[in-house]
Amino acid sequence: MAFPELHIYNSLSRKKEVFTPLNPPFAGLYVCGPTVYGDAHLGHARPAVTFDLVFRFLKHLGFKVRYVRNITDVGHLENDADEGEDKIAKKARLEQLEPMEVVQYYTDRYHQDMDRLNVLKPSIEPRASGHIIEQIEMVKTILDAGFAYVVNGSVYFDVTSYHEKYHYGKLSGRSLEDMMAGSRELDGQQEKKHPADFALWKKALPGHIMRWPSPWGEGFPGWHLECSAMSAKYLGQSFDIHGGGMDLLFPHHECEIAQSNAAFGHDAVKYWMHNNMITINGQKMGKSLGNFITLREFFDGSHKALTGAYQAMTIRFFILQAHYRSTLDFSNEALEAAGKGLRRLLHAMDTLKNLEGSDTPTVDVSGLPQLCRNAMLDDFNSPVAIAHLFDAVKTINAVNDGKERISKSDLEILRNCFDTFVTDIFGLTGKDDQAGDNATGVISGLMEIILELRRQARQNKDWETSDKLRDALQKLNILVKDGKDGASWEMTN
RNA sequence: GGUCUCGUGGCCGAGUGGCUAGGCAGAGGUCUGCAAAACCUCGUACAGCGGUUCGAUUCCGCUCGAGACCUCCA
Numbered sequence: 145m146a147f148p149e150l151h152i153y154n155s156l157s158r159k160k161e162v163f164t165p166l167n168p169p170f171a172g173l174y175v176c177g178p179t180v181y182g183d184a185h186l187g188h189a190r191p192a193v194t195f196d197l198v199f200r201f202l203k204h205l206g207f208k209v210r211y212v213r214n215i216t217d218v219g220h221l222e223n224d225a226d227e228g229e230d231k232i233a234k235k236a237r238l239e240q241l242e243p244m245e246v247v248q249y250y251t252d253r254y255h256q257d258m259d260r261l262n263v264l265k266p267s268i269e270p271r272a273s274g275h276i277i278e279q280i281e282m283v284k285t286i287l288d289a290g291f292a293y294v295v296n297g298s299v300y301f302d303v304t305s306y307h308e309k310y311h312y313g314k315l316s317g318r319s320l321e322d323m324m325a326g327s328r329e330l331d332g333q334q335e336k337k338h339p340a341d342f343a344l345w346k347k348a349l350p351g352h353i354m355r356w357p358s359p360w361g362e363g364f365p366g367w368h369l370e371c372s373a374m375s376a377k378y379l380g381q382s383f384d385i386h387g388g389g390m391d392l393l394f395p396h397h398e399c400e401i402a403q404s405n406a407a408f409g410h411d412a413v414k415y416w417m418h419n420n421m422i423t424i425n426g427q428k429m430g431k432s433l434g435n436f437i438t439l440r441e442f443f444d445g446s447h448k449a450l451t452g453a454y455q456a457m458t459i460r461f462f463i464l465q466a467h468y469r470s471t472l473d474f475s476n477e478a479l480e481a482a483g484k485g486l487r488r489l490l491h492a493m494d495t496l497k498n499l500e501g502s503d504t505p506t507v508d509v510s511g512l513p514q515l516c517r518n519a520m521l522d523d524f525n526s527p528v529a530i531a532h533l534f535d536a537v538k539t540i541n542a543v544n545d546g547k548e549r550i551s552k553s554d555l556e557i558l559r560n561c562f563d564t565f566v567t568d569i570f571g572l573t574g575k576d577d578q579a580g581d582n583a584t585g586v587i588s589g590l591m592e593i594i595l596e597l598r599r600q601a602r603q604n605k606d607w608e609t610s611d612k613l614r615d616a617l618q619k620l621n622i623l624v625k626d627g628k629d630g631a632s633w634e635m636t637n
Numbered sequence: 638g639g640u641c642u643c644g645u646g647g648c649c650g651a652g653u654g655g656c657u658a659g660g661c662a663g664a665g666g667u668c669u670g671c672a673a674a675a676c677c678u679c680g681u682a683c684a685g686c687g688g689u690u691c692g693a694u695u696c697c698g699c700u701c702g703a704g705a706c707c708u709c710c711a
Contacts, residue, residue, distance in 0.1 A: 176711075179711095186711095187711050188711055191711050316641090317640060317641070318640060390705070390711080391706070391709095394706060395707085396710095419711070423704075426704070428710090430709095430710055431709075432708090432710055433710090465650065466649080466651090467650085467651070471642090481648070481649060481661035482649080482660075484662095485659085485661065488660080488675095489660095525651080525652095531658050533659090534659055542676090545676065602670090607670060607671075611671080623673075623674070625674040626668095627668090627674075627675070628675095634674085
Protein backbone atom coordinates (compact mmCIF):
# COMPACT_ATOMS: atom_id res chain seq x y z
CA MET A 145 0.00 0.00 0.00
CA ALA A 146 1.32 3.40 -0.91
CA PHE A 147 0.98 6.26 1.50
CA PRO A 148 0.80 9.89 0.48
CA GLU A 149 3.71 12.11 1.37
CA LEU A 150 3.21 13.33 4.88
CA HIS A 151 5.54 16.06 6.02
CA ILE A 152 6.36 16.30 9.69
CA TYR A 153 8.40 18.99 11.36
CA ASN A 154 11.14 17.17 13.21
CA SER A 155 12.44 19.05 16.22
CA LEU A 156 15.70 17.18 15.84
CA SER A 157 16.52 18.58 12.41
CA ARG A 158 14.41 21.71 12.85
CA LYS A 159 12.78 21.24 9.51
CA LYS A 160 9.95 19.43 7.84
CA GLU A 161 10.80 15.91 6.73
CA VAL A 162 8.90 13.35 4.72
CA PHE A 163 7.43 10.79 7.06
CA THR A 164 8.87 7.38 6.27
CA PRO A 165 7.62 4.80 8.74
CA LEU A 166 10.08 2.21 9.96
CA ASN A 167 7.72 -0.72 9.48
CA PRO A 168 4.84 0.19 7.20
CA PRO A 169 1.94 -0.11 7.39
CA PHE A 170 2.58 0.22 11.10
CA ALA A 171 3.34 3.47 12.85
CA GLY A 172 4.46 3.90 16.45
CA LEU A 173 3.60 7.00 18.39
CA TYR A 174 4.67 7.78 21.95
CA VAL A 175 3.52 10.88 23.80
CA CYS A 176 4.41 12.10 27.27
CA GLY A 177 1.22 12.01 29.30
CA PRO A 178 0.23 13.80 32.46
CA THR A 179 1.63 13.58 35.95
CA VAL A 180 -1.51 12.78 37.88
CA TYR A 181 -1.29 14.92 40.97
CA GLY A 182 -3.86 17.55 40.01
CA ASP A 183 -6.68 18.24 37.59
CA ALA A 184 -5.74 18.75 33.96
CA HIS A 185 -5.70 22.36 32.86
CA LEU A 186 -6.03 23.97 29.45
CA GLY A 187 -2.33 23.45 28.81
CA HIS A 188 -2.76 19.71 29.14
CA ALA A 189 -5.45 19.77 26.51
CA ARG A 190 -3.02 20.98 23.87
CA PRO A 191 -0.83 17.90 23.49
CA ALA A 192 -3.81 15.64 24.10
CA VAL A 193 -5.76 17.20 21.23
CA THR A 194 -2.70 17.71 19.03
CA PHE A 195 -1.60 14.11 19.18
CA ASP A 196 -5.15 12.90 19.02
CA LEU A 197 -5.19 14.69 15.69
CA VAL A 198 -1.96 13.00 14.67
CA PHE A 199 -3.33 9.63 15.78
CA ARG A 200 -6.57 10.12 13.88
CA PHE A 201 -4.92 11.41 10.74
CA LEU A 202 -2.34 8.63 10.60
CA LYS A 203 -5.16 6.14 10.89
CA HIS A 204 -7.05 7.98 8.18
CA LEU A 205 -4.04 7.62 5.90
CA GLY A 206 -4.23 3.89 6.43
CA PHE A 207 -1.51 3.35 8.98
CA LYS A 208 -1.95 0.81 11.71
CA VAL A 209 -1.02 3.01 14.61
CA ARG A 210 0.01 1.99 18.07
CA TYR A 211 -0.36 5.08 20.21
CA VAL A 212 1.25 4.92 23.64
CA ARG A 213 0.62 7.71 26.13
CA ASN A 214 1.91 7.20 29.61
CA ILE A 215 0.56 8.15 33.00
CA THR A 216 3.29 9.43 35.27
CA ASP A 217 2.32 8.24 38.70
CA VAL A 218 5.68 7.98 40.37
CA GLY A 219 6.11 11.71 40.37
CA HIS A 220 9.07 13.78 39.58
CA LEU A 221 11.30 15.25 42.20
CA GLU A 222 10.41 18.54 43.70
CA ASN A 223 13.30 20.87 43.55
CA ASP A 224 12.29 23.30 46.20
CA ALA A 225 12.93 23.07 49.90
CA ASP A 226 11.39 19.63 50.09
CA GLU A 227 14.67 17.87 49.57
CA GLY A 228 13.76 15.59 46.77
CA GLU A 229 10.29 14.72 47.85
CA ASP A 230 8.10 13.06 45.33
CA LYS A 231 5.15 15.13 44.06
CA ILE A 232 2.69 12.33 44.41
CA ALA A 233 3.96 11.44 47.85
CA LYS A 234 3.70 15.03 48.98
CA LYS A 235 0.13 15.35 47.84
CA ALA A 236 -0.67 12.07 49.52
CA ARG A 237 0.65 13.13 52.87
CA LEU A 238 -1.18 16.42 52.72
CA GLU A 239 -4.46 14.79 52.02
CA GLN A 240 -3.89 11.77 54.21
CA LEU A 241 -4.31 9.42 51.33
CA GLU A 242 -2.42 6.51 49.93
CA PRO A 243 -0.27 7.65 47.00
CA MET A 244 -2.05 5.27 44.69
CA GLU A 245 -5.37 6.68 45.86
CA VAL A 246 -4.32 10.11 44.67
CA VAL A 247 -3.12 8.62 41.41
CA GLN A 248 -6.37 6.77 40.86
CA TYR A 249 -8.46 9.82 41.62
CA TYR A 250 -6.70 12.16 39.24
CA THR A 251 -6.27 9.52 36.57
CA ASP A 252 -10.02 8.96 36.53
CA ARG A 253 -10.67 12.67 36.33
CA TYR A 254 -8.12 13.04 33.54
CA HIS A 255 -9.92 10.35 31.58
CA GLN A 256 -13.25 12.06 32.09
CA ASP A 257 -11.83 15.34 30.81
CA MET A 258 -10.30 13.64 27.80
CA ASP A 259 -13.58 11.91 27.00
CA ARG A 260 -15.38 15.22 27.01
CA LEU A 261 -12.80 16.64 24.64
CA ASN A 262 -13.46 13.61 22.45
CA VAL A 263 -9.81 12.61 22.69
CA LEU A 264 -9.53 8.99 21.66
CA LYS A 265 -8.03 6.61 24.13
CA PRO A 266 -4.47 5.65 23.29
CA SER A 267 -3.75 2.07 22.34
CA ILE A 268 -1.76 1.59 25.52
CA GLU A 269 -1.65 3.83 28.57
CA PRO A 270 1.19 2.48 30.70
CA ARG A 271 1.97 3.68 34.20
CA ALA A 272 5.44 4.37 35.44
CA SER A 273 4.75 2.56 38.69
CA GLY A 274 3.86 -0.54 36.75
CA HIS A 275 7.19 -0.59 34.98
CA ILE A 276 9.70 -0.36 37.79
CA ILE A 277 11.31 -3.63 36.74
CA GLU A 278 11.81 -2.45 33.17
CA GLN A 279 13.31 0.77 34.43
CA ILE A 280 15.71 -1.03 36.76
CA GLU A 281 16.76 -3.26 33.87
CA MET A 282 17.44 -0.22 31.76
CA VAL A 283 19.56 1.35 34.47
CA LYS A 284 21.57 -1.85 34.65
CA THR A 285 22.13 -1.82 30.91
CA ILE A 286 23.31 1.78 30.99
CA LEU A 287 25.63 0.98 33.89
CA ASP A 288 27.05 -2.01 32.03
CA ALA A 289 27.63 0.14 29.00
CA GLY A 290 29.71 2.46 31.14
CA PHE A 291 27.52 5.54 30.91
CA ALA A 292 26.43 5.72 34.52
CA TYR A 293 27.86 5.49 38.02
CA VAL A 294 26.57 4.60 41.47
CA VAL A 295 26.89 6.94 44.42
CA ASN A 296 25.32 6.33 47.80
CA GLY A 297 22.48 4.17 46.54
CA SER A 298 21.70 6.48 43.66
CA VAL A 299 22.63 5.98 40.01
CA TYR A 300 23.54 8.96 37.84
CA PHE A 301 23.87 9.22 34.11
CA ASP A 302 27.42 10.16 33.16
CA VAL A 303 26.87 12.90 30.62
CA THR A 304 30.58 13.53 30.14
CA SER A 305 31.48 10.01 29.09
CA TYR A 306 28.32 9.81 27.03
CA HIS A 307 29.23 12.98 25.21
CA GLU A 308 32.58 11.53 24.18
CA LYS A 309 30.83 8.99 22.03
CA TYR A 310 27.48 10.59 21.31
CA HIS A 311 26.21 14.13 21.17
CA TYR A 312 24.48 15.32 24.30
CA GLY A 313 22.43 18.40 23.47
CA LYS A 314 21.60 17.64 19.87
CA LEU A 315 17.88 18.03 20.37
CA SER A 316 17.90 21.23 22.38
CA GLY A 317 20.95 22.77 20.73
CA ARG A 318 22.78 23.21 23.99
CA SER A 319 26.42 22.67 24.71
CA LEU A 320 27.77 21.09 27.84
CA GLU A 321 29.68 24.27 28.64
CA ASP A 322 26.46 26.28 28.69
CA MET A 323 24.88 23.83 31.04
CA MET A 324 27.84 24.08 33.33
CA ALA A 325 27.28 27.81 33.59
CA GLY A 326 23.56 27.63 34.09
CA SER A 327 23.46 24.97 36.75
CA ARG A 328 22.47 25.64 40.30
CA GLU A 329 22.65 23.94 43.63
CA LEU A 330 20.20 21.10 43.77
CA ASP A 331 19.71 18.13 45.94
CA GLY A 332 22.28 15.52 45.09
CA GLN A 333 24.43 17.99 43.25
CA GLN A 334 27.41 17.09 45.40
CA GLU A 335 27.07 13.49 44.39
CA LYS A 336 27.24 14.24 40.69
CA LYS A 337 30.45 14.29 38.75
CA HIS A 338 29.11 16.91 36.38
CA PRO A 339 26.23 19.34 36.94
CA ALA A 340 24.49 18.08 33.82
CA ASP A 341 24.44 14.50 35.08
CA PHE A 342 20.96 13.34 35.93
CA ALA A 343 19.50 10.64 38.14
CA LEU A 344 18.54 7.27 36.70
CA TRP A 345 17.72 5.88 40.09
CA LYS A 346 17.39 7.85 43.28
CA LYS A 347 17.88 6.59 46.80
CA ALA A 348 14.74 7.08 48.91
CA LEU A 349 15.13 9.16 52.02
CA PRO A 350 13.52 7.76 55.17
CA GLY A 351 10.35 9.84 54.83
CA HIS A 352 9.80 9.01 51.21
CA ILE A 353 6.65 6.96 50.75
CA MET A 354 6.98 5.76 47.18
CA ARG A 355 9.91 3.37 47.10
CA TRP A 356 10.93 0.14 45.50
CA PRO A 357 13.77 -2.29 46.14
CA SER A 358 16.58 -2.27 43.62
CA PRO A 359 20.14 -3.54 43.26
CA TRP A 360 21.24 -0.19 44.71
CA GLY A 361 18.91 -0.17 47.66
CA GLU A 362 15.43 1.21 48.20
CA GLY A 363 14.59 4.08 45.94
CA PHE A 364 12.64 5.25 42.95
CA PRO A 365 13.33 5.77 39.25
CA GLY A 366 14.80 8.97 37.84
CA TRP A 367 12.86 11.71 36.16
CA HIS A 368 13.35 10.73 32.56
CA LEU A 369 13.61 7.00 32.64
CA GLU A 370 10.01 5.88 32.43
CA CYS A 371 9.43 7.15 28.91
CA SER A 372 12.57 5.49 27.58
CA ALA A 373 11.73 2.20 29.25
CA MET A 374 8.05 2.11 28.35
CA SER A 375 8.42 3.29 24.77
CA ALA A 376 11.04 0.59 24.21
CA LYS A 377 8.79 -2.01 25.73
CA TYR A 378 5.71 -1.24 23.68
CA LEU A 379 7.07 0.29 20.49
CA GLY A 380 10.52 -1.21 20.27
CA GLN A 381 14.01 0.20 20.57
CA SER A 382 13.38 2.13 17.38
CA PHE A 383 10.07 3.76 16.69
CA ASP A 384 8.58 6.47 14.57
CA ILE A 385 7.23 9.45 16.46
CA HIS A 386 7.74 10.80 19.94
CA GLY A 387 5.63 13.76 20.96
CA GLY A 388 5.17 16.08 23.88
CA GLY A 389 5.07 19.68 24.94
CA MET A 390 7.84 22.04 23.96
CA ASP A 391 8.69 22.57 27.58
CA LEU A 392 9.75 18.93 27.76
CA LEU A 393 12.33 19.32 25.06
CA PHE A 394 14.98 20.07 27.61
CA PRO A 395 15.93 18.36 29.74
CA HIS A 396 13.37 15.57 29.53
CA HIS A 397 13.62 14.57 25.89
CA GLU A 398 17.30 15.34 25.66
CA CYS A 399 17.82 12.88 28.50
CA GLU A 400 15.59 10.32 26.87
CA ILE A 401 17.77 10.45 23.79
CA ALA A 402 20.87 9.99 25.91
CA GLN A 403 19.37 7.07 27.79
CA SER A 404 18.32 5.31 24.61
CA ASN A 405 21.69 5.74 22.97
CA ALA A 406 23.47 4.61 26.09
CA ALA A 407 21.28 1.54 26.46
CA PHE A 408 20.65 0.52 22.83
CA GLY A 409 23.60 2.06 21.03
CA HIS A 410 21.34 4.06 18.74
CA ASP A 411 18.60 6.64 18.73
CA ALA A 412 15.17 5.31 19.53
CA VAL A 413 13.10 8.04 17.93
CA LYS A 414 12.96 9.02 14.29
CA TYR A 415 10.66 12.04 14.48
CA TRP A 416 10.38 14.33 17.48
CA MET A 417 7.25 16.44 17.56
CA HIS A 418 6.61 19.24 20.02
CA ASN A 419 3.44 21.20 20.51
CA ASN A 420 3.75 24.82 21.57
CA MET A 421 2.34 26.34 24.73
CA ILE A 422 -1.00 27.92 25.48
CA THR A 423 -0.50 31.39 26.88
CA ILE A 424 -2.64 33.59 29.04
CA ASN A 425 -1.97 37.29 28.85
CA GLY A 426 0.99 36.43 26.69
CA GLN A 427 2.51 34.20 29.32
CA LYS A 428 2.72 30.44 29.41
CA MET A 429 -0.10 28.80 31.30
CA GLY A 430 1.53 26.44 33.72
CA LYS A 431 1.49 24.84 37.07
CA SER A 432 4.52 26.65 38.37
CA LEU A 433 3.20 30.10 37.49
CA GLY A 434 -0.14 29.31 39.07
CA ASN A 435 -1.95 30.98 36.17
CA PHE A 436 -3.71 27.90 34.92
CA ILE A 437 -7.41 27.23 34.51
CA THR A 438 -8.46 23.62 34.77
CA LEU A 439 -10.58 22.01 32.11
CA ARG A 440 -13.31 21.45 34.63
CA GLU A 441 -13.37 25.14 35.40
CA PHE A 442 -13.83 25.82 31.70
CA PHE A 443 -16.63 23.31 31.47
CA ASP A 444 -18.58 24.81 34.35
CA GLY A 445 -17.35 28.40 34.13
CA SER A 446 -16.35 28.46 37.76
CA HIS A 447 -12.99 30.19 37.38
CA LYS A 448 -13.12 33.90 38.05
CA ALA A 449 -11.19 34.76 34.90
CA LEU A 450 -13.92 33.22 32.78
CA THR A 451 -16.98 35.11 31.64
CA GLY A 452 -18.92 31.88 31.34
CA ALA A 453 -18.79 28.15 30.83
CA TYR A 454 -17.38 26.70 27.64
CA GLN A 455 -18.28 23.47 25.98
CA ALA A 456 -15.53 20.95 25.59
CA MET A 457 -15.94 21.02 21.82
CA THR A 458 -15.30 24.75 21.84
CA ILE A 459 -11.99 24.14 23.54
CA ARG A 460 -11.11 21.41 21.11
CA PHE A 461 -11.95 23.62 18.15
CA PHE A 462 -10.04 26.52 19.69
CA ILE A 463 -6.94 24.36 19.81
CA LEU A 464 -7.41 23.01 16.29
CA GLN A 465 -7.80 26.48 14.84
CA ALA A 466 -4.17 27.21 15.61
CA HIS A 467 -1.23 25.27 14.24
CA TYR A 468 0.23 23.04 16.93
CA ARG A 469 3.68 24.64 16.70
CA SER A 470 2.41 28.15 17.36
CA THR A 471 1.69 29.56 20.75
CA LEU A 472 -2.01 29.98 21.31
CA ASP A 473 -3.23 32.86 23.40
CA PHE A 474 -6.22 32.27 25.60
CA SER A 475 -8.86 34.93 26.22
CA ASN A 476 -12.59 34.83 26.70
CA GLU A 477 -12.99 36.70 23.44
CA ALA A 478 -10.93 34.15 21.54
CA LEU A 479 -12.80 31.22 23.04
CA GLU A 480 -16.17 32.76 22.33
CA ALA A 481 -15.09 33.36 18.77
CA ALA A 482 -14.09 29.73 18.48
CA GLY A 483 -17.41 28.60 19.89
CA LYS A 484 -19.38 30.65 17.40
CA GLY A 485 -17.25 29.54 14.50
CA LEU A 486 -17.71 25.93 15.49
CA ARG A 487 -21.45 26.36 15.67
CA ARG A 488 -21.47 27.79 12.17
CA LEU A 489 -19.46 24.87 10.88
CA LEU A 490 -21.67 22.26 12.53
CA HIS A 491 -24.79 24.06 11.48
CA ALA A 492 -23.68 23.91 7.87
CA MET A 493 -23.15 20.18 8.27
CA ASP A 494 -26.78 19.86 9.26
CA THR A 495 -27.84 21.94 6.31
CA LEU A 496 -25.74 19.73 4.08
CA LYS A 497 -27.84 16.72 4.98
CA ASN A 498 -30.93 18.31 3.48
CA LEU A 499 -29.49 19.68 0.26
CA GLU A 500 -30.47 18.22 -3.06
CA GLY A 501 -28.31 17.75 -6.10
CA SER A 502 -28.96 19.40 -9.41
CA ASP A 503 -28.36 18.41 -13.04
CA THR A 504 -27.27 21.93 -13.87
CA PRO A 505 -24.68 22.75 -11.22
CA THR A 506 -23.23 26.23 -10.85
CA VAL A 507 -20.50 25.38 -8.37
CA ASP A 508 -17.63 22.93 -8.32
CA VAL A 509 -16.39 21.73 -4.96
CA SER A 510 -14.76 18.53 -6.13
CA GLY A 511 -11.34 19.83 -5.11
CA LEU A 512 -12.20 20.34 -1.46
CA PRO A 513 -11.11 16.98 -0.05
CA GLN A 514 -7.72 17.31 -1.68
CA LEU A 515 -7.28 20.81 -0.31
CA CYS A 516 -8.06 19.66 3.22
CA ARG A 517 -5.91 16.62 2.82
CA ASN A 518 -2.96 18.58 1.51
CA ALA A 519 -3.19 20.96 4.42
CA MET A 520 -3.05 18.08 6.85
CA LEU A 521 -0.25 16.39 4.96
CA ASP A 522 1.75 19.56 5.48
CA ASP A 523 2.67 19.02 9.11
CA PHE A 524 -0.91 18.61 10.31
CA ASN A 525 -2.02 22.09 9.36
CA SER A 526 -5.51 21.92 10.79
CA PRO A 527 -6.19 25.69 10.67
CA VAL A 528 -5.73 25.76 6.92
CA ALA A 529 -7.92 22.69 6.48
CA ILE A 530 -10.58 24.34 8.62
CA ALA A 531 -10.37 27.49 6.51
CA HIS A 532 -11.11 25.39 3.41
CA LEU A 533 -14.09 23.89 5.18
CA PHE A 534 -15.41 27.35 5.95
CA ASP A 535 -15.15 28.21 2.27
CA ALA A 536 -17.34 25.20 1.65
CA VAL A 537 -19.76 26.41 4.33
CA LYS A 538 -20.35 29.48 2.22
CA THR A 539 -21.15 27.28 -0.76
CA ILE A 540 -23.44 25.08 1.29
CA ASN A 541 -25.43 28.08 2.45
CA ALA A 542 -25.63 29.52 -1.04
CA VAL A 543 -27.01 26.24 -2.36
CA ASN A 544 -29.43 26.10 0.52
CA ASP A 545 -30.63 29.60 -0.35
CA GLY A 546 -31.14 28.58 -3.95
CA LYS A 547 -28.48 30.99 -5.13
CA GLU A 548 -26.23 28.22 -6.41
CA ARG A 549 -26.74 24.66 -7.57
CA ILE A 550 -24.57 21.67 -6.86
CA SER A 551 -24.28 18.37 -8.69
CA LYS A 552 -25.26 15.13 -7.04
CA SER A 553 -21.74 13.81 -7.16
CA ASP A 554 -20.31 16.99 -5.66
CA LEU A 555 -22.90 16.81 -2.93
CA GLU A 556 -21.71 13.34 -2.11
CA ILE A 557 -18.11 14.53 -2.10
CA LEU A 558 -19.01 17.37 0.23
CA ARG A 559 -20.82 15.09 2.66
CA ASN A 560 -17.97 12.64 2.72
CA CYS A 561 -15.45 15.39 3.16
CA PHE A 562 -17.24 16.90 6.14
CA ASP A 563 -17.77 13.52 7.74
CA THR A 564 -14.15 12.61 7.23
CA PHE A 565 -12.53 15.82 8.35
CA VAL A 566 -14.91 17.37 10.83
CA THR A 567 -16.07 14.21 12.53
CA ASP A 568 -13.34 11.63 12.03
CA ILE A 569 -10.13 13.63 11.86
CA PHE A 570 -10.90 16.74 13.86
CA GLY A 571 -13.14 14.83 16.22
CA LEU A 572 -15.71 17.62 16.37
CA THR A 573 -19.24 16.65 17.25
CA GLY A 574 -22.39 18.61 17.80
CA LYS A 575 -23.76 16.40 20.48
CA ASP A 576 -24.27 18.08 23.77
CA ASP A 577 -21.82 16.63 26.21
CA GLN A 578 -23.13 18.45 29.23
CA ALA A 579 -26.04 16.26 30.12
CA GLY A 580 -26.24 12.49 30.26
CA ASP A 581 -28.05 10.64 27.53
CA ASN A 582 -31.06 10.13 29.72
CA ALA A 583 -31.46 13.77 30.62
CA THR A 584 -30.84 14.82 27.04
CA GLY A 585 -33.70 12.65 25.90
CA VAL A 586 -36.03 14.11 28.48
CA ILE A 587 -35.03 17.66 27.62
CA SER A 588 -35.63 17.28 23.93
CA GLY A 589 -39.01 15.71 24.68
CA LEU A 590 -39.95 18.62 26.91
CA MET A 591 -38.76 21.12 24.38
CA GLU A 592 -40.94 19.56 21.71
CA ILE A 593 -43.94 20.06 23.96
CA ILE A 594 -43.02 23.63 24.83
CA LEU A 595 -42.31 24.66 21.26
CA GLU A 596 -45.60 23.13 20.14
CA LEU A 597 -47.47 25.23 22.72
CA ARG A 598 -45.59 28.29 21.60
CA ARG A 599 -46.41 27.54 17.97
CA GLN A 600 -50.10 27.46 18.83
CA ALA A 601 -49.84 30.75 20.69
CA ARG A 602 -48.13 32.33 17.72
CA GLN A 603 -50.80 31.03 15.38
CA ASN A 604 -53.29 32.94 17.51
CA LYS A 605 -50.99 35.98 17.46
CA ASP A 606 -50.70 35.67 21.20
CA TRP A 607 -47.30 37.35 21.18
CA GLU A 608 -47.28 37.80 24.93
CA THR A 609 -47.30 34.07 25.65
CA SER A 610 -44.90 33.42 22.82
CA ASP A 611 -42.37 35.93 24.09
CA LYS A 612 -42.79 34.82 27.67
CA LEU A 613 -41.85 31.27 26.76
CA ARG A 614 -38.94 32.45 24.70
CA ASP A 615 -37.58 34.70 27.46
CA ALA A 616 -38.03 32.11 30.17
CA LEU A 617 -36.16 29.53 28.14
CA GLN A 618 -33.40 31.99 27.43
CA LYS A 619 -32.81 32.32 31.15
CA LEU A 620 -32.16 28.59 31.19
CA ASN A 621 -29.59 29.02 28.42
CA ILE A 622 -31.93 27.58 25.88
CA LEU A 623 -32.03 29.61 22.71
CA VAL A 624 -35.19 29.47 20.63
CA LYS A 625 -34.51 29.94 16.95
CA ASP A 626 -37.45 30.88 14.75
CA GLY A 627 -36.94 29.87 11.16
CA LYS A 628 -38.99 29.49 8.03
CA ASP A 629 -39.97 25.94 8.92
CA GLY A 630 -40.80 26.54 12.54
CA ALA A 631 -38.72 26.92 15.64
CA SER A 632 -35.73 24.95 16.82
CA TRP A 633 -33.68 25.25 19.96
CA GLU A 634 -30.16 25.01 21.23
CA MET A 635 -28.28 25.02 24.50
CA THR A 636 -26.01 28.01 24.58
CA ASN A 637 -23.59 27.73 27.46
C1' G B 638 23.96 35.76 31.18
C1' G B 639 23.50 31.35 27.52
C1' U B 640 20.22 28.79 23.75
C1' C B 641 15.96 29.68 20.82
C1' U B 642 11.26 31.39 19.06
C1' C B 643 7.97 35.15 17.74
C1' G B 644 5.99 40.29 16.57
C1' U B 645 0.11 40.00 10.80
C1' G B 646 -6.08 44.49 10.42
C1' G B 647 -10.41 45.73 17.00
C1' C B 648 -9.49 40.21 18.80
C1' C B 649 -7.83 34.97 17.59
C1' G B 650 -5.06 33.07 13.91
C1' A B 651 -2.91 30.88 8.54
C1' G B 652 0.35 31.88 4.69
C1' U B 653 3.45 33.72 0.78
C1' G B 654 9.06 37.01 -2.96
C1' G B 655 4.47 39.56 -7.09
C1' C B 656 -2.01 36.48 -7.59
C1' U B 657 -3.01 39.99 -0.58
C1' A B 658 -6.44 32.44 4.19
C1' G B 659 -10.27 31.63 7.69
C1' G B 660 -13.04 32.62 12.25
C1' C B 661 -14.98 36.35 15.76
C1' A B 662 -16.27 41.33 16.56
C1' G B 663 -18.06 45.84 13.81
C1' A B 664 -21.14 48.24 9.62
C1' G B 665 -25.05 47.57 6.01
C1' G B 666 -28.82 44.24 4.16
C1' U B 667 -32.48 39.78 3.72
C1' C B 668 -35.88 37.31 6.89
C1' U B 669 -39.28 38.29 11.27
C1' G B 670 -45.30 40.59 14.80
C1' C B 671 -40.84 42.30 17.52
C1' A B 672 -36.32 40.37 18.68
C1' A B 673 -32.94 36.57 18.37
C1' A B 674 -31.05 32.95 15.26
C1' A B 675 -29.77 32.06 10.28
C1' C B 676 -27.98 33.88 5.65
C1' C B 677 -25.62 37.71 2.20
C1' U B 678 -22.22 41.98 1.37
C1' C B 679 -18.10 45.07 3.22
C1' G B 680 -12.09 45.61 5.76
C1' U B 681 -5.29 45.59 1.02
C1' A B 682 -2.97 44.30 7.96
C1' C B 683 1.79 42.20 8.11
C1' A B 684 6.63 46.26 14.80
C1' G B 685 10.48 50.17 13.15
C1' C B 686 14.86 51.39 10.17
C1' G B 687 18.18 50.01 6.45
C1' G B 688 19.81 46.37 2.54
C1' U B 689 19.21 42.54 -1.56
C1' U B 690 15.52 42.53 -5.70
C1' C B 691 12.13 44.77 -11.44
C1' G B 692 9.16 43.91 -6.93
C1' A B 693 9.24 42.06 0.23
C1' U B 694 4.65 41.26 4.82
C1' U B 695 7.57 37.07 3.04
C1' C B 696 15.17 36.94 2.19
C1' C B 697 19.51 39.55 5.02
C1' G B 698 21.22 43.07 8.93
C1' C B 699 20.21 46.27 12.93
C1' U B 700 16.76 48.49 16.60
C1' C B 701 12.59 48.01 19.69
C1' G B 702 9.07 44.70 21.94
C1' A B 703 7.04 39.89 23.66
C1' G B 704 7.78 34.94 25.03
C1' A B 705 10.00 29.89 25.85
C1' C B 706 13.95 26.81 27.72
C1' C B 707 18.38 26.70 30.88
C1' U B 708 14.66 23.98 37.75
C1' C B 709 9.13 20.36 38.16
C1' C B 710 6.03 21.90 34.07
C1' A B 711 1.89 19.87 28.46
